[in-house]
Amino acid sequence: MAAMTTGAKARWTLLDIIVVIYALVPVLWIVSLSFKTPATLTDGNFIPREWTLQNYADIFSTTTFLRALGNSIGIALISTLIAVVLGTMAAYAIARLEFPGKRALVGVSLLIAMFPQVSLVSPLFEMERSLGLFDTWPGLILPYITFALPLAIYTLSAFFREIPWELEKAAKMDGATPAQAFRRVIAPLAAPGVFTTAILVFIFCWNDFLFAISLTSTEASRTVPAALSFFTGSSQFEDPTGTISAAAVVITIPIIVFVLFFQRRIVAGLTSGAVKG
Amino acid sequence: MAEIVLDKVSKQYPDGALAVSDVDLTIADGEFIILVGPSGCGKSTTLNMIAGLEDITSGELRIDGERVNERAPKDRDIAMVFQSYALYPHMTVRENMAFPLRLAKVDDKTVRAKVDEAARILDLTQHLDRRPSNLSGGQRQRVAMGRAIVRDPKAFLMDEPLSNLDAKLRVQMRTSVAKIQKKLGTTTVYVTHDQTEAMTLGDRVVVMRGGLVQQIGSPQFLYEQPVNLFVAGFIGSPSMNFVPARLENSSVSSPLGNFPLTDRIRTLLEDADAPREVIMGLRPEHFEDATLLDDTAMSGGATFESTVDVLESMGSDKFAYFTLEGEMATSAELEELAADAGASDLSADGTQIITRLSASSQAKEGHPARIWFDTDKIHLFDPHNGRNFTYAD
Amino acid sequence: MSQTVVPPPGSTQPADPPRRQKVSEGKRAERKLAWLLCAPAALVMVAVTGYPIAYSIWLSLQRYDLRFPDQREFIGFDNYITVLSNGYWWNAFWVTSLITVISVVIELVLGMALALIMHRTLVARGLVRTVALIPYGIVTVVAAFSWRYAWTQDTGYLAELVAPESALLTERAPALAIIILAEVWKTVPFMALLLMAGLALVPEDLLKAASMDGASAWQRFTKVMLPVMKPAILVALLFRTLDAFRIFDNIFVLTAGAQETSSVSMITYSNLIRGLNLGIGSTMSVLIFVAVALIAFIFVKVFGTAAPGSDDRGRR
Numbered sequence: 001m002a003a004m005t006t007g008a009k010a011r012w013t014l015l016d017i018i019v020v021i022y023a024l025v026p027v028l029w030i031v032s033l034s035f036k037t038p039a040t041l042t043d044g045n046f047i048p049r050e051w052t053l054q055n056y057a058d059i060f061s062t063t064t065f066l067r068a069l070g071n072s073i074g075i076a077l078i079s080t081l082i083a084v085v086l087g088t089m090a091a092y093a094i095a096r097l098e099f100p101g102k103r104a105l106v107g108v109s110l111l112i113a114m115f116p117q118v119s120l121v122s123p124l125f126e127m128e129r130s131l132g133l134f135d136t137w138p139g140l141i142l143p144y145i146t147f148a149l150p151l152a153i154y155t156l157s158a159f160f161r162e163i164p165w166e167l168e169k170a171a172k173m174d175g176a177t178p179a180q181a182f183r184r185v186i187a188p189l190a191a192p193g194v195f196t197t198a199i200l201v202f203i204f205c206w207n208d209f210l211f212a213i214s215l216t217s218t219e220a221s222r223t224v225p226a227a228l229s230f231f232t233g234s235s236q237f238e239d240p241t242g243t244i245s246a247a248a249v250v251i252t253i254p255i256i257v258f259v260l261f262f263q264r265r266i267v268a269g270l271t272s273g274a275v276k277g
Numbered sequence: 278m279a280e281i282v283l284d285k286v287s288k289q290y291p292d293g294a295l296a297v298s299d300v301d302l303t304i305a306d307g308e309f310i311i312l313v314g315p316s317g318c319g320k321s322t323t324l325n326m327i328a329g330l331e332d333i334t335s336g337e338l339r340i341d342g343e344r345v346n347e348r349a350p351k352d353r354d355i356a357m358v359f360q361s362y363a364l365y366p367h368m369t370v371r372e373n374m375a376f377p378l379r380l381a382k383v384d385d386k387t388v389r390a391k392v393d394e395a396a397r398i399l400d401l402t403q404h405l406d407r408r409p410s411n412l413s414g415g416q417r418q419r420v421a422m423g424r425a426i427v428r429d430p431k432a433f434l435m436d437e438p439l440s441n442l443d444a445k446l447r448v449q450m451r452t453s454v455a456k457i458q459k460k461l462g463t464t465t466v467y468v469t470h471d472q473t474e475a476m477t478l479g480d481r482v483v484v485m486r487g488g489l490v491q492q493i494g495s496p497q498f499l500y501e502q503p504v505n506l507f508v509a510g511f512i513g514s515p516s517m518n519f520v521p522a523r524l525e526n527s528s529v530s531s532p533l534g535n536f537p538l539t540d541r542i543r544t545l546l547e548d549a550d551a552p553r554e555v556i557m558g559l560r561p562e563h564f565e566d567a568t569l570l571d572d573t574a575m576s577g578g579a580t581f582e583s584t585v586d587v588l589e590s591m592g593s594d595k596f597a598y599f600t601l602e603g604e605m606a607t608s609a610e611l612e613e614l615a616a617d618a619g620a621s622d623l624s625a626d627g628t629q630i631i632t633r634l635s636a637s638s639q640a641k642e643g644h645p646a647r648i649w650f651d652t653d654k655i656h657l658f659d660p661h662n663g664r665n666f667t668y669a670d
Numbered sequence: 671m672s673q674t675v676v677p678p679p680g681s682t683q684p685a686d687p688p689r690r691q692k693v694s695e696g697k698r699a700e701r702k703l704a705w706l707l708c709a710p711a712a713l714v715m716v717a718v719t720g721y722p723i724a725y726s727i728w729l730s731l732q733r734y735d736l737r738f739p740d741q742r743e744f745i746g747f748d749n750y751i752t753v754l755s756n757g758y759w760w761n762a763f764w765v766t767s768l769i770t771v772i773s774v775v776i777e778l779v780l781g782m783a784l785a786l787i788m789h790r791t792l793v794a795r796g797l798v799r800t801v802a803l804i805p806y807g808i809v810t811v812v813a814a815f816s817w818r819y820a821w822t823q824d825t826g827y828l829a830e831l832v833a834p835e836s837a838l839l840t841e842r843a844p845a846l847a848i849i850i851l852a853e854v855w856k857t858v859p860f861m862a863l864l865l866m867a868g869l870a871l872v873p874e875d876l877l878k879a880a881s882m883d884g885a886s887a888w889q890r891f892t893k894v895m896l897p898v899m900k901p902a903i904l905v906a907l908l909f910r911t912l913d914a915f916r917i918f919d920n921i922f923v924l925t926a927g928a929q930e931t932s933s934v935s936m937i938t939y940s941n942l943i944r945g946l947n948l949g950i951g952s953t954m955s956v957l958i959f960v961a962v963a964l965i966a967f968i969f970v971k972v973f974g975t976a977a978p979g980s981d982d983r984g985r986r
Binding site: 023045094149153203207229252 | 716797855918
Binding site for chain 1: 328329330349350351355356357359361363365366367376377380381424428434
């Protein structure tokens with residue numbers, strides 16, 4: 001692109017800047033709020049006039065937030081692990097094997113991907129209460145796995161279809177046993193897809209609010225998004241704005257890290273699977 | 278180094294399709310053999326059965342006299358070069374070539390030496406630490422070759438290894454494949470649909486069609502003595518001309534005119550009990566511009582006169598194209614050949630003839646020319662089953 | 671896939687039954703493996719959705735209020751009559767539909783613009799793609815809080831900027847607009863990614879050919895790109911419409927459903943978790959499910975009718 005004119009360059013730069021502003025302003029705003037002192041919190045200024053770390057100190061000194069953070073991390077990680085393992089198995093079958101019922105499975109996962117989650121809240125609420133799962137980790141992990149599976153299956157089977165499976169034959173000709181062919185040739189090639197899927201699934205679980213707020217009632221399993229809405233200006237916090245902002249920033253950090261380091265993979269995963277995350 | 282024997286080998290898929298039927302073939306130690314035919318003829322399936330990548334439905338495959346039907350590919354000690362090269366994208370060139378040796382638990386020093394040696398032969402030394410994605414098509418092809426030769430296997434199997442290269446590189450690589458094979462003296466089975474590769478590379482060529490072996494022989498023999506219409510049309514470029522012809526007593530009537538049969542052909546026909554309606558085939562090089570020949574030279578043939586449609590000068594010689602009046606020769610084999618060449622829907626009035634004339638010919642496009650042809654070089658085929666009546670082994 | 675085994679032509683050789691059986695055995699083994707691999711995923715999905723859906727339908731036919739569990743009884747379609755004749759439900763339904771339609775339309779336009787920028791920009795493409803992913807990845811509730819504080823009187827920079835004298839989130843129309851803004855902001859990047867996948871399918875040569883044929887940039891976009899991308903656009907629209915219809919998080923944080931800004935998901939939640947009325951809640955769940963199924967059905971019909979027509983558009 002050596003012949004790019006300065007005019008074109010300027011135009012694209014301008015458009016790029018608009019995109020950056022679009023994406024970053026709301027994020028920077030909540031960051032700004034999290035650093036404001038109680039006195040300047042309501043000055044309506046985009047950039048804090050006085051900076052403080054007090055809000056972060058506050059949230060990390062309460063069990064409410066720490067418990068919620070622990071729940072969020074634990075539940076999201078476990079759900080991701082299980083969904084990716086189950087999804088990998090199913091996606092391998094879909095991409096590589098011929099079997100009756102394949103279309104049905106794909107159809108069911110598509111249905112679930114589009115399913116209104118709120119329709120499940122009532123029956124799950126009642127079922128989990130009678131099964132003793134209500135307000136427990138498994139009580140959230142189960143629906144997360146369910147709704148993450150279609151995403152995992154679609155993304156993974158798209159990735160698996162891209163793997164040149166002829167290499168498996170080549171490995172056999174090179175003297176590999178089926179196990180060696182899998183471990184030394186197929187697994188290294190499949191790993192990036194599995195990893196990408198894990199990120200997408202994690203983001204999905206990390207994000208959920210509806211199940212988190214409907215199927216929990218105490219700190220035992222309430223995740224951060226749900227806990228945020230219970231931060232109130234009670235005796236502990238005068239005005240929750242600063243602490244909510246700080247907590248919000250904390251749970252945004254992993255997302256930013258994923259996006260910064262794995263942008264290419266996330267884009268590839270989302271566009272290949274073409275399912276909602 | 279090994280002898281490979283296919284004894285009535287057949288492949289039938291679970292849906293009933295018969296991909297390969299009763300192939301009998303003995304490949305001598307060190308021989309370079311080509312399996313050639315249009316797509317779907319069973320040549321790749323045959324190769325995969327030798328490799329062990331596909332099960333043999335019936336018959337027996339022996340390598341060095343041992344039955345290997347049930348052996349896994351890894352236990353057959355055979356290397357394969359794939360059409361897509363099948364290089365491992367997550368490994369460097371060195372790692373790719375070393376992979377089979379590592380699997381065989383060869384010690385590091387030997388691996389290094391063998392890979393370096395193969396890289397030197399294939400001119401890959403300076404690319405050893407690169408990934409396949411950073412290589413050109415020709416380099417990738419050489420890495421695939423390298424991975425096959427480092428192991429010093431009993432045999433090489435090559436599945437259209439040059440078909441992804443552009444024309445010029447393909448010619449180059451063709452020569453180096455031949456050289457390497459001669460140098461190593463390893464038994465090689467090479468699948469292609471390109472008849473030029475078949476003609477130039479192989480010690481022997483196996484022509485297949487619809488899962489059946491049509492003819493096995495040296496390239497020159499297949500060219501001169503095709504056993505049927507299919508082999509005649511498939512081998513040779515430009516391909517053999519086919520016109521409908523009628524046998525009357527001891528002469529032929531055809532769009533090329535009427536002429537007497539030579540004694541040699543008449544004898545062959547009498548033995549073969551040929552019908553009256555036949556298809557006549559004649560290769561382009563058996564034509565010549567009549568003005569360049571004296572009477573003695575012309576005595577062994579006949580002439581026809583027609584307008585030159587197109588004249589292509591190749592420098593060394595000239596190709597003159599004619600359209601002769603009358604019906605086109607039709608048969609199932611010819612249709613299949615046309616379909617394989619992608620020319621099945623090219624319609625033309627009359628019969629197209631390609632002739633190869635000397636460079637000194639004065640024939641001009643759009644002008645009539647008198648063309649001589651050698652009547653002893655004609656082939657006569659049965660239009661129903663394609664059999665060559667003039668075949669003599 | 672047919673399972674019939676046609677006898678080989680001229681099967682004079684011994685029929686070789688053990689070997690043929692081995693082939694079908696291999697096929698059976700493949701199926702068995704496939705089912706084994708799919709079973710856990712399928713079981714979880716069906717157990718956590720299939721059974722609850724059925725259970726939800728059963729619950730919706732009962733009077734079942736957790737505050738008065740003694741009064742639980744089967745009442746047929748009474749709950750449906752109650753809900754469907756209730757003004758709050760219909761208000762929520764129209765609010766949801768309004769938010770869905772407006773936000774999806776805006777998302778399509780902005781998403782297309784963003785897709786074009788991400789796809790074609792000559793400057794800092796990686797940066798733009800990275801940054802654009804942030805709204806996609808960020809927790810919806812976090813973004814919603816950001817918007818809420820931005821529009822809160824005295825606290826927010828946007829409130830200060832636009833209407834310092836009024837509390838916009840406490841008025842119905844501005845509140846809905848802010849909800850739509852929050853929804854659009856969050857989902858435009860996802861829309862753009864889906865559309866970018868479609869853009870990548872438009873051959874560069876096709877655009878070059880169009881400009882050689884005298885098409886302006888706008889004509890290339892409307893006459894070449896859009897028709898080629900049509901399937902991708904429809905898929906993106908379908909996903910986003912169904913997703914927008916279940917809007918919950920943003921409304922919960924921004925207005926909590928005050929000033930009649932509840933969506934259907936929101937009032938279902940209120941009836942269920944706050945009102946503890948399982949019968950009514952389940953009825954609403956079923957109705958939302960039906961509505962979503964209807965939307966999907968209509969979209970699929972559109973696919974069905976539109977797909978074959980794409981041919982003659984190419985010829986034009």
